[in-house]
Amino acid sequence: MVEENIKAQTDDKYIRQIVLSARFTNLEQVRQFVVEAAEECGMKPKTVFAVELAVDEAFSNIIDHAYGGESQELIECTCQSDEDRLIIKLKDCGEPFRPNGVPQPNLDACLEERKIGGLGLHFMRQLMDEVSFSFSTGPGNRVNCNSLTMVKYKER
Amino acid sequence: MVEENIKAQTDDKYIRQIVLSARFTNLEQVRQFVVEAAEECGMKPKTVFAVELAVDEAFSNIIDHAYGGESQELIECTCQSDEDRLIIKLKDCGEPFRPNGVPQPNLDACLEERKIGGLGLHFMRQLMDEVSFSFSTGPGNRVNCNSLTMVKYKER
């Protein structure tokens, strides 16, 4: 497990970062990391929980889909808060991800027709106020890495 | 409910008496009466319980069988203790009772062959050290009344 924890106070914004290897056992740590960030920016318990679960789903998806399973590859999580919101970025250097083709889960289907899985993206979108995927420079300055940005407003 | 409670200290023996009508709601009271007597003569909780249950069974039988059900008729209970035992007498003026003809319950029978009831006398005999039935003078000095004597030793 690789871990770097950087906190910086710049331009009235509070930034912290953690870098973890793509292991499910690191979920505990990335959750704790974002929970602390959410609590410190004064979010209510229910909002903190939403952030925690959304990041868990995102981190799990990167391991499962971007890296095709657990590996030594890295995932970088950055939290940046300002007056009214928390911005969370997750970066990885796995398979490029384009969310457009991914179907919505059918939440009204009966048991037989219900798919197993396919809930992670739905959770992230429901729990956070903004969710967007893009390419960016990832950890180690490698190019063509995935960048996921999720924003949660304190009061909404 | 008729009640007389007489306590007398005679010849180093401690005697107390209660007279109750033949009602099942008086079971609580007759039990309490003998429990107190048993506790006061220093019996262990398990022995006190044996006395309590035996008297309950005897009192119930008198109502059920000697008096043919609940009635205004009386049942007299006398406790007499000495150094090593408690002697309990129950008197009634109902139908004369001869226990000789009463069959033993078959405790080893399977469910289908098991009788419903028929356990009261068995309980009394198992719980007390001596159980004997006879005729005697009952409450109100009427003649030909049933007298049941049960003895429990303190240590046995």
Added chain:
Amino acid sequence: MEVNNTEYKNCDLITANGRIDSSTAPQLGEAMEAITENGRYKIVFDLSGVEYMSSAGLRILISTQKTCQRNNRGEVILACIPQRVYDALDLAGFVPLFTIYDSVMDAVGNI
């Protein structure tokens, strides 16, 4: 004495609190009969709150057990029997006639 019945899909759970003697046993008998007359023959009897039981209570138990086990359609299971009540069941030779559990959950799960 107080008797309560909870009707589950799998069984009825009877809970009694207090002393069961000739005075109160009829109340237990009525509760048991209400169940069997309803065509239900799987009964869990939670005795944890029963401080005392004379043969009048045992009479109800055995007669309900007979009704329930007829044609293998059910049974009365006893749960959480206090020591004094167990002693009375034992004196009556009833222990082999009933399935007995230490917990109501085990009784309800296994009936």
Added chain:
Amino acid sequence: MEVNNTEYKNCDLITANGRIDSSTAPQLGEAMEAITENGRYKIVFDLSGVEYMSSAGLRILISTQKTCQRNNRGEVILACIPQRVYDALDLAGFVPLFTIYDSVMDAVGNI
């Protein structure tokens, strides 16, 4: 996370304590599969000790429910769901797919 199973005559009771995420869900999955592979399809899942559940846990729930309800041979009943876990179930649209009870006893009695 800790998972325990109690096998009753009528059903299996699964109890989990801790957090169910992608790291720990496989453990829950194994416990559920051990039951269904044993030919038993009535499962009560006591969630009272589950502090947290991500979609990885829900995946196990839905796949076990599919296995259990096949041919009407059983079902997974959920008991004592903490609010946070309920919220996740609700977000997933799972609430109508499970029978839910507030008490384990009710679940075991009614499965």
